[in-house]
Amino acid sequence: xxxxxxxxxxxxxxxxxxxxxxxxxxxxxxxxxxxxxxxxxxxxxxxxxxxxxxxxxxxxxxxxxxxxxxxxxxxxxxxxxxxxxxxxxxxxxxxxxxxxxxxxxxxxxxxxxxxxxxxxxxxxxxxxxxxxxxxxxxxxxxxxxxxxxxxxxxxxxxxxxxxxxxxxxxxxxxxxxxxxxxxxxxxxxxxxxxxxxxxxxxxxxxxxxxxxxxxxxxxxxxxxxxxxxxxxxxxxxxxxxxxxxxxxxxxxxxxxxxxxxxxxxxxxxxxxxxxxxxxxxxxxxxxxxxxxxxxxxxxxxxxxxxxxxxxxxxxxxxxxxxxxxxxxxxxxxxxxxxxxxxxxxxxxxxxxxxxxxxxxxxxxxxxxxxxxxxxxxxxxxxxxxxxxxxx
Amino acid sequence: xxxxxxxxxxxxxxxxxxxxxxxxxxxxxxxxxxxxxxxxxxxxxxxxxxxxxxxxxxxxxxxxxxxxxxxxxxxxxxxxxxxxxxxxxxxxxxxxxxxxxxxxxxxxxxxxxxxxxxxxxxxxxxxxxxxxxxxxxxxxxxxxxxxxxxxxxxxxxxxxxxxxxxxxxxxxxxxxxxxxxxxxxxxxxxxxxxxxxxxxxxxxxxxxxxxxxxxxxxxxxxxxxxxxxxxxxxxxxxxxxxxxxxxxxxxxxxxxxxxxxxxxxxxxxxxxxxxxxxxxxxxxxxxxxxxxxxxxxxxxxxxxxxxxxxxxxxxxxxxxxxxxxxxxxxxxxxxxxxxxxxxxxxxxxxxxxxxxxxxxxxxxxxxxxxxxxxxxxxxxxxxxxxxxxxx
Numbered sequence: 001x002x003x004x005x006x007x008x009x010x011x012x013x014x015x016x017x018x019x020x021x022x023x024x025x026x027x028x029x030x031x032x033x034x035x036x037x038x039x040x041x042x043x044x045x046x047x048x049x050x051x052x053x054x055x056x057x058x059x060x061x062x063x064x065x066x067x068x069x070x071x072x073x074x075x076x077x078x079x080x081x082x083x084x085x086x087x088x089x090x091x092x093x094x095x096x097x098x099x100x101x102x103x104x105x106x107x108x109x110x111x112x113x114x115x116x117x118x119x120x121x122x123x124x125x126x127x128x129x130x131x132x133x134x135x136x137x138x139x140x141x142x143x144x145x146x147x148x149x150x151x152x153x154x155x156x157x158x159x160x161x162x163x164x165x166x167x168x169x170x171x172x173x174x175x176x177x178x179x180x181x182x183x184x185x186x187x188x189x190x191x192x193x194x195x196x197x198x199x200x201x202x203x204x205x206x207x208x209x210x211x212x213x214x215x216x217x218x219x220x221x222x223x224x225x226x227x228x229x230x231x232x233x234x235x236x237x238x239x240x241x242x243x244x245x246x247x248x249x250x251x252x253x254x255x256x257x258x259x260x261x262x263x264x265x266x267x268x269x270x271x272x273x274x275x276x277x278x279x280x281x282x283x284x285x286x287x288x289x290x291x292x293x294x295x296x297x298x299x300x301x302x303x304x305x306x307x308x309x310x311x312x313x314x315x316x317x318x319x320x321x322x323x324x325x326x327x328x329x330x331x332x333x334x335x336x337x338x339x340x341x342x343x344x345x346x347x348x349x350x351x352x353x354x355x356x357x358x359x360x361x362x363x364x365x366x367x368x369x370x371x372x373x374x375x376x377x378x379x380x381x382x383x384x385x386x387x388x389x390x391x
Numbered sequence: 392x393x394x395x396x397x398x399x400x401x402x403x404x405x406x407x408x409x410x411x412x413x414x415x416x417x418x419x420x421x422x423x424x425x426x427x428x429x430x431x432x433x434x435x436x437x438x439x440x441x442x443x444x445x446x447x448x449x450x451x452x453x454x455x456x457x458x459x460x461x462x463x464x465x466x467x468x469x470x471x472x473x474x475x476x477x478x479x480x481x482x483x484x485x486x487x488x489x490x491x492x493x494x495x496x497x498x499x500x501x502x503x504x505x506x507x508x509x510x511x512x513x514x515x516x517x518x519x520x521x522x523x524x525x526x527x528x529x530x531x532x533x534x535x536x537x538x539x540x541x542x543x544x545x546x547x548x549x550x551x552x553x554x555x556x557x558x559x560x561x562x563x564x565x566x567x568x569x570x571x572x573x574x575x576x577x578x579x580x581x582x583x584x585x586x587x588x589x590x591x592x593x594x595x596x597x598x599x600x601x602x603x604x605x606x607x608x609x610x611x612x613x614x615x616x617x618x619x620x621x622x623x624x625x626x627x628x629x630x631x632x633x634x635x636x637x638x639x640x641x642x643x644x645x646x647x648x649x650x651x652x653x654x655x656x657x658x659x660x661x662x663x664x665x666x667x668x669x670x671x672x673x674x675x676x677x678x679x680x681x682x683x684x685x686x687x688x689x690x691x692x693x694x695x696x697x698x699x700x701x702x703x704x705x706x707x708x709x710x711x712x713x714x715x716x717x718x719x720x721x722x723x724x725x726x727x728x729x730x731x732x733x734x735x736x737x738x739x740x741x742x743x744x745x746x747x748x749x750x751x752x753x754x755x756x757x758x759x760x761x762x763x764x765x766x767x768x769x770x771x772x773x774x775x776x777x778x779x780x781x782x
Binding site: 103233243244245246247248249265266268269270271272273274275282284341343344345346347348350351352354355357361363364365366367368369370372373374376377378 | 494624634635636638639657660664665675732735745754755758759761763769
């Protein structure tokens, strides 16, 4: 195993792990990989019978002035997290600017607030959490503002002010925001230049094309994890998502198949959950934007309810939105934003999507009920009842 | 609507509600019901076109000496709860004995601890929570003992000491427990004597026999809620369970059908969740005892994991047990006991049971993952992987 970073986890038993080594070139006809020892600079050719590409992602760093200034951080590895914590402990930045309002952006906003920073968040979209519909992202924006985050939406990053090589501010197309630290939460993309250069076919968003056994287009070469394309179970199209769950599942399937087994990875729903302080956020399946692209005729309803029984102490609001196919009632996707206990309810919707259930089927689900956890009709039931009326 | 109790909820709009009235007799050929006004004692015959029986349950009160003593409480209605709170406020009982270690028993144990009582719990079974397997009930017993509840298992209630009409102690076949208050949590049974006397066919555990439209064996007579029999989706046999969720669902189906619609209630899984302090408890489908009765050849695995990512602050243990059919791998049931965030995961298993999924299907489910909520492999995934190996 070739691994660029130091061995942080030390979990690889019975595997010959070359940490602080980098793969530079794949010779697919010669079935070997050119590897550089990052400590000594020595290069060698390592032969292979089976090659697994698990090269993950690269943080998107927009080519704007000042992007390489000290104090501008991307976030991908555990090491990145350690570097940010070290910088905060040593430099005590007062003003943090987060660029990007997706999962990483809002989780970092919470972390920076907890570390005592004044936090601003910039996103070029008119909403945070682009994987939610606008109406579902609204309560997330509200929670960010309530917690003291200054939101600058529909503003494009233009650069970082860094007169002496150290960040002093973030420039958008509308303003200059003073900043002692900036975090990039713009996203990641598949890290597949090595595969691409070797002529291994790439697919959606340049992720490595694989079949449901995780085989690439080149015999004996496999890809798994965030660098690999996946199949979307609802759109029935190639898809790409950087998720630890999907990476684990595809790694398992590739491993079993390389070992002589035969298992298949059916695909994904794009399920994702996160939280900002006490606001939990979840989504699965297709959202409005994707449905419009798909050409599927759909109906939808969003309902407001309580995450626990309404009379139970500590019960908070929950908003659940479902999409179903017009006519058939087949479930297409769902989104949830709400108080504690809200997010993991997305698993009901995800499991129903895997099963090809209709919204009417969901009404009948014998879900767990007790007042500390739910009303007798779970909020997901209530959303299904309302959506079923539109079908 | 004929209703024995005072109108606590005041929610019945546009319905002629006769609270504090009792139905005494159903004349099914004459299509009328004899009703007594509990305040005046007046009796009248009320005619009907369609009759809905929603008579709920009766608390099981074992015929032991002292059962009618002051300070011995059953628990069914909101009024029962108010009576207990009033008694506690007025009499400040120091020692509470709970008879029965099921849902009501352990919830009342927590409530009585919170009210400052010394709490003992008696159950004739060798375990608490008889709807769980013994190994899954063990962590619940541990939690009860840790919280200071004295458990007396495999002890049969023989009576209540009440020399002056007021409870002084609880007698089991092994000991006398001093008690200032006793709560019966032995269970409930369908309240169906009225239906039975009228010749309306009864079924499993004397619940009223209904079809999937909630029609009884007598035309124009419907039954819904805790008094009605249901179909068990996994055993494929008649079943009975007193659950608010099922009562709501059957009430909806009966209501739509009486109004001229045509919807069907497919059945239940016996899903139930509760908690004792920070220990969450959940079950669905068939447990070991039921599987042995069913004649289905089954495999099972229980796994121990963490309810959140292992490294996340506040992460606690979770134990998940799954049952699958030997050979086919078809999911048959599941049980969960664990820290906060555990119980509602039963909904994944319940939804998969509705869909007829195998444990291998569960491995592929695209469930929500973020460290505050789960490890990348959800504990339900982990249990499915281990169970699939046994199939």
